[in-house]
Amino acid sequence: MPASALVRPAADSRLPTPDQPVIEARGLVKRYGGAVAVDGVDLVVAEGEIFGILGPNGAGKTTTLEMVEGLRAPDAGTIRVAGFDAVADPASVRRVIGVQLQTTALFDYLSAAELISLFGGLYGAPTPPARADELLALVGLTEKRASRVDQLSGGQQQRLSIALALVNRPRVVFLDEPTTGLDPQARRALWATVRGVRDGGATVVLTTHYMEEAETLCDRIAIMDRGRVIALDTPAALIRNLGMAATVRAHVGGDTLPAAALAALPGVTTIVPTDDPTALRLQTSDAQATLVGLLALAEAHRVSLTDLASAQATLEDVFLALAGRTYEQDEQDEPAADSHRPPAKRGRRR
Amino acid sequence: MPALWSMIQANLKMSVRNRTALFWNLAFPAIFILIFGAVFGRDAGVSFTVGIAGEASALRDGTVAAMEAADAFAVEQGDAAAELAELEDGERDVVLVFGPAGADGRPAIDLAYDETDGPNARIAVAATRQVLLGVAGGETPLAIAERAVTSTEVSFMDFFVPGILAMSLMNSGVIGLSTAFVIYRERGILRRIKVTPFPLWAFILARVASQLLVAVAQSLILIVLARLLFDLHLRGNPILILAVILLGALAFLAIGFAISGFARNAETAASYANLVTFPMLFLSGVFFAVDSAPAWLQPITRLLPLRYLVDALREPMTRGRGIAEIWPDLLVLAATFVVAMAVAVRFFRWDARGA
Known part of the structure; x- marks a missing residue:
């Protein structure tokens, strides 16, 4: 299995601890009934970074976030957020964090500006109108200041939720799947907002199950699967460490190609299992050599190759290498967006 | 404290803008008052149409004379069969x-x-x-007619409005609060509040406080409406009546809060709430006196909190009774509040998942 080729980060072999960790979580465990939702997670987040927690639905991302936010007590482990103990003193943590939840969690019958004022009130004093305008501008909702929540689109509601997470000028902002359910354009607008939040001086921790989002938006990523962190690094380093440059894909017409011959092609590191028997997917350290060899092999076996393509390695390949299965398989198997459901039935899929 | 006030203000804003709740809390009871008032409550000095038939006698003549002399009766005379037919058509009262x-x-x-x-x-x-009896006993018929008018001075509206007040307090408390909290939980609003420094108990307190303010406003509007349109007589100590309104509202808010702990979603909350409120609406003396219900139902009505709220509002409002007469009702309402609140706290969930 290619996973052996990669360094699976154990607790002591992880990245050097960032100089000024704003979040430091060690050995987090959370069980629901008999199921283990989070199984020994360590996270260290540096001040001022955009930190992503990536993983398929049910990987334990939301539960991890909830423990760091002080919303749920871990069954084991320690958490410090901005110098406060999130387990013993969640009240202090709440003052210095801002949270956007997966569900929209907005009151009906209030306008965007009224909601911002109200949330300021919950921290002690209603948000002054000037500050509310500033927040609305940051999330691109200046024109919607007087609109009621139910008149906003899904993307606008998400961005309003982010504005609400900023009313107390938090040191850490948590965004739980901020772009789920948004169209590509709204997603890009939200990325810009997230960068704006970071540039405003806050550390951002977000969860996502979109590979592309993690790759383009995050400074560092923890990849979670089945309650564990299986990799933690910058997106570039994760891909580099994979020891592969690209994926070669094709559809095979006529006969099938022998697996042994495919594995022996120059540069091939892995034959990726696919659901479609005619689909071929090879991970390679040398795309050119592999392509040349593959074409010769197809010629020799008199099979036709269609949709031949080579693509640069992505986080998706990293997940595949580490988790031993493709990311899409998970996403298809688990259409429910309920990513914090305890992973009770997962064994079946191994 | 400023946080609590911000939340109460926001709640009041939301209550005023929530058309559905406004309808059920205000328009619905107001419609009851208008309809029942138009049918039964026109004037305080009720007039009855009496049909008189049968053999001529001194007693019959005396009765006709006495009734015609009194304001409270309109007399129609005719053939027995015809008069009984008129009674069946609703044209005669007696x-x-x-x-x-x-x-x-x-x-x-x-x-x-x-x-x-x-x-x-x-x-x-x-x-x-x-x-x-007056005519047969030879007393002055006029004096007896006056006593009859006295007995009807508690107008239908006087009887009816306290019942409707109790009904609207029950509905806004049980139905309004249970669905509101389930929706807060479903949408993650409780969870969102939990990651702010504003404690969840304060959030709940703010909601209860604003519902109490709404309940008082709602009661005042209904009372003023009935007074302007139907000449409602208000007796009893206004402070006592206000206190009963607040205690009653609290008891039913606690029941609504308890229901929200059991209901999985807004639909189940609404059906549980209806299951609780619907029987009470008819068995607690809102529309007619509980005494007129069949004997086997009487013990059941004694288990219903709404009966005690109706009683605690009606006794002071229609008869001017004081705390000395209604304290047992208040005790039952307070007990309802305590028990329902204990159940609510025991089964409260801020998260759809429990845990």
């Missing part, structure tokens, strides 16, 4: 059929009334009896 004179020289009298006419018929029968 029909008296005089028989032939008996051994003592007095005729037997048949008194027929429409039993579907409810409290109205009972009052008509009682007033008619008074007149008959």
Whole structure:
């Protein structure tokens, strides 16, 4: 299995601890009934970074976030957020964090500006109108200041939720799947907002199950699967460490190609299992050599190759290498967006 | 404290903008008052139409004379069968059929009334009896007629408005609060509040405080409406009545809060709430006195908190009674609040998942 080729980060072999960790979580465990939702997670987040927690639905991302936010007590482990103990003193943590939840969690019958004022009130004093305008501008909702929540689109509601997470000028902002359910354009607008939040001086921790989002938006990523962190690094380093440059894909017409011959092609590191028997997917350290060899092999076996393509390695390949299965398989198997459901039935899929 | 006030203000804003809740809390009871008021509550001095038929006698003549002299009666005379038919058509409140004179020289009298006419018929029968007894006993008929008017001075509206007040307090408390909290939980609003420094208990307190303010405003509007349109008589100590409104609202808010702990979503919350409120609406004396319910139902009505709120509002409002008479009702309402609140706290979930 290619996973052996990669360094699976154990607790002591992880990245050097960032100089000024704003979040430091060690050995987090959370069980629901008999199921283990989070199984020994360590996270260290540096001040001022955009930190992503990536993983398929049910990987334990939301539960991890909830423990760091002080919303749920871990069954084991320690958490410090901005110098406060999130387990013993969640009240202090709440003052210095801002949270956007997966569900929209907005009151009906209030306008965007009224909601911002109200949330300021919950921290002690209603948000002054000037500050509310500033927040609305940051999330691109200046024109919607007087609109009621139910008149906003899904993307606008998400961005309003982010504005609400900023009313107390938090040191850490948590965004739980901020772009789920948004169209590509709204997603890009939200990325810009997230960068704006970071540039405003806050550390951002977000969860996502979109590979592309993690790759383009995050400074560092923890990849979670089945309650564990299986990799933690910058997106570039994760891909580099994979020891592969690209994926070669094709559809095979006529006969099938022998697996042994495919594995022996120059540069091939892995034959990726696919659901479609005619689909071929090879991970390679040398795309050119592999392509040349593959074409010769197809010629020799008199099979036709269609949709031949080579693509640069992505986080998706990293997940595949580490988790031993493709990311899409998970996403298809688990259409429910309920990513914090305890992973009770997962064994079946191994 | 400023946080609590921000939340109360926001809640009040939301209450005023929530059309559905406004309808159920305000328009619905107001419509009841308008309809029932138009049908039953026109004037305080009720007038009954009495049909008189049968054999001629001194008693019959005396009765007709006495009734015609009194404001409370309109007399129609005719054939017994025709008058009874008019009664069945709802054109008469009472029909008296005089028989032939008996051994003592007095005729037997048949008194027929429409039993579907409810409290109205009972009052008509009682007033008619008074007149008959007066005429037979030789007393001044006028004096008796005056007593009949006195007995109807508690107008239908006086009886009805406290019941409707109790109903609207129950509905806004049980139905309003249970669905509101389930929706807060479903949408993650409780969870969102939990990651701010604003404690969840303060959030709940703010909601209860704003519901109490709404309940008082709602009661005032209904009372003023009934007073302007239907000449509602207000008796009793206003402070006591206000206190009963607040205690009643609290008891039903606690029931609504308890329901929200059990209901999985807004739909189940609404059906549980209806399951609780619907029987109470009919068995607690909102529309008619509980005493007129069949005997086997009486013990059941004693288990319903709404009965005690109706009683605690009606006794002071219609009869001017004080705390000395209604304290047992208040005790039951306070106990309801305590028990429901204990259940609510025990089963409270801020998260759809429990845990």
